Amino acid sequence: MTVKFKFYSWSVSLYSGKARAYLIKQHIDFDDISPAEPHYDAVIRPAIGRWIIPVMETPNDEIVQDGVDIIDWFESRDMARLPAYPQTPRHLIASLIMEFFGGEGLLRPAMHYRWNFDEDNLDFILQQFGLFAMPQLAPEERRDMALHASGRMRKAAVMFGVTPDTMPHIEAAYEETMAEFDAHFAAQPYLLGGAPTIGDYGLFAALYAHLGRDPHPLAMMQNRAQMLFRWTERMRNPSSDMVEFIGRDESLLGDDHVPETLKTLLRRVASDYLPEIEAMIAMSNDWLAENQPAPDEVVGGESLGRGIGMCQFEWRGETLSVVVMPYRIFMLQRIQDAYDALDNAGRAEVDALLDETGLRRLITTRCHR
Structure with a gap:
């Protein structure tokens, strides 16, 4: 067996x-x-x-x-049927950027839509959290324990910048973003053509577990962004699941092509996440200068508190205060390391894409460690 x-x-x-x-x-x-x-x-x-x-x-x-x-x-063991990391420079960097955005940049709407719509979500969330965490307990006991634990997650939402003042902006931004994803997946089965890449997997984190599964945001997606919803189905299917894309095979777009719909999404990263990245790096560099950790010392490795402080930035007319987590620097450095490994011609191709989408500072904004 x-x-x-x-x-x-x-x-x-x-x-x-x-x-x-x-x-x-x-x-x-x-x-x-x-x-x-x-x-x-x-x-x-x-x-x-x-x-x-x-x-x-x-x-x-x-x-x-x-x-x-x-x-x-x-x-690393060549066990991938469909390699997650594209081999061409523009595809690789675009995919890594979307991985970063999906796992970290979409946390604000993910937390907001999970924890601030109790009328639609709460019964489902408590049942699910209790079921997975404590399946051995009776349903009523699971619910009570899940309800108690949910308070910690609501506080975490605030740490990610979800407050009464920012909620209308979070909702407006997510509705715009959802429409942009919908337009892209109406034209392409996955981010870069007929096969998923690391960007698809990163995006699936928030766009399914929170935004494509909890009742309130799921209904939003099904009603307003059906092609985005189809992508969430496709990402859970072991087959290519491209029945609406006649004649497509499991290959990426040729000539390292980045379609206009994906450029629109990259511009969304620039407008909605780059300001936080810059503030996060500035705060982290200040923290490093003040605390002088040893080269082999893990920063932000505490089991229940992986943030090292808070940073502030302006977004849509509001000043947001959010937690700074070194894991996000690791994710940013994945992009920067991949860029640094390109040859001169590859960097020139990527630079043109980043200039066009407003993301050049994503490469130049660097942590001192």
């Missing part, structure tokens, strides 16, 4: 969705397993040092934690 990969996750988990979609699309034989299983507390948690999902356990008992590391585990 074939020994499967074990994937410890929840369906409600934003970051679990990224890695799960990859496993599905690559036809990896795996089982979804609850971290409530005794093996998690006995083996997985001590090995990692804290409770966290997603985690993958390989058939050889290797433990891999974090969606990026899970994906890269397969990519």
Whole structure:
């Protein structure tokens, strides 16, 4: 009997969705397993040092934690049916930018639409959180414990900049973004043509677990952005699922072409996320100068508090105060490292794309460490 990969996750988990979609699309034989299983507390948690999902356990008992590391585990072993990282410069950088935006830049609407629409969402969310976290308990006990735990997540939403003053702007921006995604997926099955890339997996994190599964934002997507909704279905299907795209195969767009609809989405990153990135890097560089951590010291590695402080920036006429998490610097540096590895011709092609979409500062805004 074939020994499967074990994937410890929840369906409600934003970051679990990224890695799960990859496993599905690559036809990896795996089982979804609850971290409530005794093996998690006995083996997985001590090995990692804290409770966290997603985690993958390989058939050889290797433990891999974090969606990026899970994906890269397969990519580095040439086990990908459809490689996540494009080989051409514009496609690669555009895909990495959208990965960053999906997992981090869309957290504000993801948290807002999950935790501020209780009339539509709360019963579903409490049932789901209780079911996945404590399946051994009676339903009423699960609900009570989930309700208590939800207070921490509501506070986290505020740390990401969700306040009564910013909510109207978050909603306006997300409705615009949703329409832009809808226009793109009306023209392309995936971000870059007929196969998913790392950008699709990153976007799926927020656009499914929160925004495409919780009742209120799901209804919004189904009513206003049906082609975006179709993409969320496609990303959960082991087949290419391109029935509405007659004649398309599982290949990326030729000639490193970035379609206009994707350029529109890159401009959205520039308008809605770049100001926060710049403020985050400025605050982080100040923190590094003040605290002088040792070269091998982990910054922001505490199990229950991975932020190192707050930063402020202007967005749509409001001053937002948000938590600064070093993990986001890691995600930004993935883009910058890929750019740095390009040859001169590749950088010139990417520079032209970034200039056109207002994202050149994404490459030049760098952490001192």
